[in-house]
Amino acid sequence: MDIQKIIADVVAKLKLDPATLAKFAADPVKTLEKTFNIDLPDEQINQVIEGIKSQIDLSKIDIGDAAGLLGKLKGLFGK
Numbered sequence: 001m002d003i004q005k006i007i008a009d010v011v012a013k014l015k016l017d018p019a020t021l022a023k024f025a026a027d028p029v030k031t032l033e034k035t036f037n038i039d040l041p042d043e044q045i046n047q048v049i050e051g052i053k054s055q056i057d058l059s060k061i062d063i064g065d066a067a068g069l070l071g072k073l074k075g076l077f078g079k
Contacts, residue, residue, distance in 0.1 A: 003044060007051035010036055014056060024052070025061040 010032070014021045024031040028049045032038040040048065 001040065001044070003047055003051065006038060006048055007055070010038075010048070011052055011055045014052070021056070022061055025058045028052070 013036070014024055020031065020035055023035065029045060032045060032048065038045070038048065
């Protein structure tokens with residue numbers, strides 16, 4: 001399993017999808033497992049999370065707004 005490739009793929013997708021990025025900021029393990037179908041042992045998933053965090057600044061993401069943002073996006077698509 002190429003950890004660096006996983007990190008690069010997830011970072012690229014997160015940069016394109018603010019809603020998923022907010023979900024990742026709130027719960028990185030659950031987001032990787034459910035959204036990206038990544039099922040790794042704890043040690044490796046933590047390496048992936050740290051690698052992603054080193055490439056994306058999560059400090060500017062308001063997790064409190066994540067639920068509202070997701071609700072608005074769902075409303076736009078009628079889901």
